[in-house]
Amino acid sequence: MKSSNLGYPRIGEKREWKKTLESFWAGQIEETDFLAIMESIRLAHIRKQKEIGIDLIPVGDFTFYDHMLDTAVMFGLVPERFHHTGGEVPLSVYFSMARGSKDAPACEMTKWFNTNYHYIAPELNSRLRPRLIENKPLKAFQEAKAKLGIKGKPVLIGPYTFIKLSKGFDSKQLPALILLLLPLYEQVLQELEKEGAEWVQIDEPILVTSLAKEEMATIAFIYQKLNKAAPRLNIMLQTYFEAAEWYEELIELPVQGIGLDFTCSLEENSENILKFGFPSDKILAAGMIDGRNIWRADLAEKRKLIETIAAVVPEDRLWLQPSSSLIHLPITIKNEINLSPLLKHSLAFADEKLEEIVYLAKLFRGEIDQEDRYYQDNQQALRLLKNDASRYNHHVQKEQEKLKNERAERKSPYLVRKKRQKEVWELPILPTTTIGSFSQTAEVRKARQKLKKGEWIQPQYEQFIQQEIRKWIAIQEEIGLDVLVHGEFERTDMVEFFGEKLGGFAFTENGWVQSYGSRCFRPPIIYGDVEFLQPMTVKESVYAQSLTSKPVKGMLTGPVTILNWSFVRDDRPRQEVAEQIALALRKEVEILEAAGISMIQVDEPALLEGLPLKEEKKQEYLEWAVRMFRIVTSTVEDTTQIHTHMCYCDFSAYMHDISKMDADVISIETSRSHGEIIPVFEKETYDKGIGLGVYDIHSPRVPSVEEIAAIIEQSLQVLDVEQFWINPDCGLKTRGEEETIASLKNMVAAARLVRKRLDGKEPTVAEGRERNDSTKARK
Ligand SMILES: Nc1nc2c(c(=O)[nH]1)N[C@@H](CNc1ccc(C(=O)N[C@@H](CCC(=O)N[C@@H](CCC(=O)N[C@@H](CCC(=O)O)C(=O)O)C(=O)O)C(=O)O)cc1)CN2
Ligand code: MET
């Protein structure tokens, strides 16, 4: 029984990777130094996995930004707007695709399955002439062999997942694209085979989504080709995040191993194995240890499960591994000093997960005693956690009980509220606003650091935050925005900040996880019942509102997002934990309203991220997730305007469910997906206020007035001018002050321009370009 890993976190124990990237982008280090530091990080990670005792160490999982982007670039799939003429893709082009450049918008960034990791979506079309520019897994394999004497297991994204997650083509072109890319994959595998690689891990997580059965025939065709191309190379076809959709078809594919996740869908995959068996000529890579959560595994339970599986698949054909790549976990618990000893004892991050794998493999190989110290310690930790009284709160549980019969509906239906709100707020048509945060500058972070280190006392810090709020209220007034925000300067992160003020949460110091590119977040740990302890946002919101006669939105993170971006206790259904968060946030909303804040935004950017991957499970999730939002927001007066915001998801299929949240105004991201959502509104009626983001905030690029005006007019083709709001795609915390102000000025100018055009005082973009009829835009 071998131990294996699927992928290791890139960011480094002290976020060395992030810091190296950011100093390279800032021009503080040269490319040669950048490459050298990255190499040392990459090799250190391989060495560490070796030391822990992993038999099959992944190579080629490392990246300078994102593994989907790497795959596109290795095949030369560079969109035309980046003017790459062939040959090796320079770093400047690689990073332009990820982050945008002065003259080319970035590629779309979107969520990786149901995680908070975002990948760069490849753009495919039939004009492309892909070819293998660089065999990345081969290079990684050679490097580990030459520099460390380690024969790694190269990892790559499989062709079907790669194409299905790409953009720019319709399903009719799928067969042609497969034929275009297959020879390149064959070449990758042939070169690996020639170099002496024994195994290659080909990730096809798309196999756990609700695929049509016919698609399995296509996948069989692909793997016949790949298997034939490199007959001496073993293919481990890897799935994760859910049970395989077509188990019986999957295990018949012509590959030498199948990787299944036994944590997400414990019963489904193991039931399938018991029911349908497993072919005697294949390896089963069993994802035993949760790659998505941070609790220590119950080794007694795992032992039993392995025994059950081993009854069908003999031990010499079993690999033990995490359920998914470990990029979704922090690196090690070792560097945590402030966690309570009880909690620290109960947790396992990436390195500790690998230790669990190695332990189980050794146990089954008979290399260690059944009940040794490590095992005893594990069982004791689980017992202590379970019996810890601080995790259970009767008061909260009683309130949850009361909620059972509540409908969670606003006092009046939307159209009534709309009328009342219109009377209260004298907003122009196409009101302009932002999503909440402004630049988290080095200065803001330093201030927080000073408070943490005790160099500043609380009042000093609060004064500093007030000064930032004052500065940005003035800037927003000067720019001419209609609805303002306080800027979220007091927040480290939109989830961590709330967790810190609620009961039931714990925090790490170094528990960073990559979200996209160099951006990381530290998911809080929900270990106990969640409880409201104190007002969380009132002081800053009331202060900001006192400075201006324009409305300032109160700003909260919603319950489902707090849930999805935290590590959640696993002894309770997630839905129950969400309900506790919702109850706490409802109190905050009521206090804000009582304090005179009557526009309140409750962000739910992770609502759709949490969607189950299987179609049949989606509706149930949506129902409770939408209900959670309504628990938070339904007790307010009709005149209180509830906003929400969502981003980096494909919304097109879900506007109907989103509408049930009954928010008065929603702002959603659209610009990186180039307005793909807009046609949805031709068919779907959405009657509430809506802002479709008019520019991409993940890129430093300043959009022009005309460009924004064109996007607004495109949206007005299908949305009513009375319901449309103008806002960027998302919060502006990652943007510098200068570019933020420049972009927002252009956004406000574009709104004014379109308002004028609607009054007939200026020709529309379409009229200007084609002298064409513009009646639609006047809808
Ligand atoms: N959780 C979460 N998920 C999300 C988002 C989000 O905002 N939050 N937004 C979407 C996109 N994802 C994002 C994720 C992270 C960041 C982001 O800005 N992260 C920051 C860290 C934020 C943070 O916690 N900052 C701390 C500072 C922590 C820190 O780096 N401290 C320094 C010292 C301080 C300094 O000198 O900077 C250190 O420890 O070394 C603070 O503000 O106080 C980063 O990577 O740089 C942005 C978007 C979707 N998913
Ligand atoms: C990832 S959604 C971010 C919403 C939040 N209010 C912000 O502006 O930062």
Ligand SMILES: [Zn+2]
């Ligand atoms: Zn957002």
